[in-house]
Amino acid sequence: MGTPFEDMADIDRLVHEPARLAITSALLSCESADFLFLQRITGLSKGNLSSHLSKLSAGGVVGIEKSTDGRPRTTVRLTPGGRVTVSAHWDRLLRLHEAAEAWTDPGA
Amino acid sequence: MTSPHDIDRLHRVRAVTTDLGDYKGLHLLVLGLFLVFLAFAAAGRGELIAPGVFLAAGLLLVVGRYYRERFGDVRPLNTAGRVVRRVLLPLLFLPLALVLITLSNVFGLTDGPVSVAGFLSALLLALATGPRWRMRAHYPVAAAAMALASVLPLGVLTPSGTHPFLVDSPPMPLPLALGTVLCVCGLLDHRTLVRTLPPAPRTNETD
Known part of the structure; x- marks a missing residue:
């Protein structure tokens, strides 16, 4: 684990984009989800x-x-590697969130 | 950078996804309405119970279909914690209920000033919904209120000396109270679901 700034630099852009972060966060909490639920x-619109799913895939x-x-039904799930990536991303996000809350302006 | 507001929203998304079935509160609304129906109809009008069961079962099917078509579906993670919450905790209730019912018979509490059945209903409500109450605080509150109403000796306030929850003439207070609690809690769960999952944009594309 590095400093908060190093953590920010290491953020996975593929997962961190807001819509994809919502998709992967939901998928991290379940075995699989269907297309409508993710929508x-x-x-987002279907297109x-x-x-976003194509990029994640x-x-x-x-x-x-x-x-x-x-x-017809589309089911989406995290791959084993994807689950590790998204879990690590969540840990990093929570660490940054805590660091941001604990941070005080040295000039104040 | 994800803002704290977004983190909160993601936490809500994760909580609802983890326990999606619990937030499909219209199921509970149907069960609650059925209990209210029983409270009014059961005593002395047993012929109404069978049609009521069929109606409730039909409504549950309609509600299930509504949720599938409007909100989609997820397959939950079968973690050890989930198995404990879903299976072991409710199973623990059975021996505990037997012990309490036996004790209430031994000590002659079946028509006394407190209600063991009411307390057991509150306990079942807490066990079946807990312990993940982060966005469902209405369950511990309702269970605590029902438990308190059951163990307070309200029977001393009635002419017969019997706790109101033990009255078995319609409308029967215990199924009425429990049914009302289930209706309110179910509607609150449904509201959480609707607020967390906004309507999907309508397009002509297919998935």
Whole structure:
């Protein structure tokens, strides 16, 4: 663990983008989620959500499964590596959050 | 940089995702309404119970479909903590309930000034919903209020000396109180869900 500034420099940009952070945070709390749930979590349109999921999938963070039996359904889950990445990202975020709250202006 | 406000929102998202089923409060609303129905209809009008059960079961199916189509679904993580909360804690309730019921019979409390059944209902409410009450403070509050109302000797205020929760003529106060609690808590859960998951933008694309 480095200083807060080193932590900020190490932030994973793929995961940290606000919409993708909401998606991965939700997925970190469950085994898998369907497309509609992720849409409700993020408030994104279907096209935008698909675009973010494609980026996460290309980065190996999530796995996407499409079932066509009956009603078409898209299920998304974190890959094992993605779960480690997102957990580490959350730890870093919480550390930065605590550091920001504890910080006092030396000039004050 | 993610602001504290965003962190709070992400915490809400994680809490709702972890226990999505718990926030689908309209299920509880249906159960609560069924209990209220029982409180008014059960005593002396048993023929109404079967249609009431079918109606409640039908409403639960409709509510389940509504949630699936409006909010989507998640498959929860089966962690050890979740198994303890979902299985072991409610299972612990059974022997505890048996002990308390036996003791109340031994000490002649079945029609006394306090209500063991009311206390057990409050305990079950707390066990079935706890201990993750971060965004569901209404459950410990409701359970504590019901437990307090059950153990206070309110029977001394009634002409018969019986606690109001033990009255078995309609409207029966215990199912009425429990049903009302479930209705209110269910609506509050649903409100949390709706506030955390805003409506998805409508487009013509398919997923």
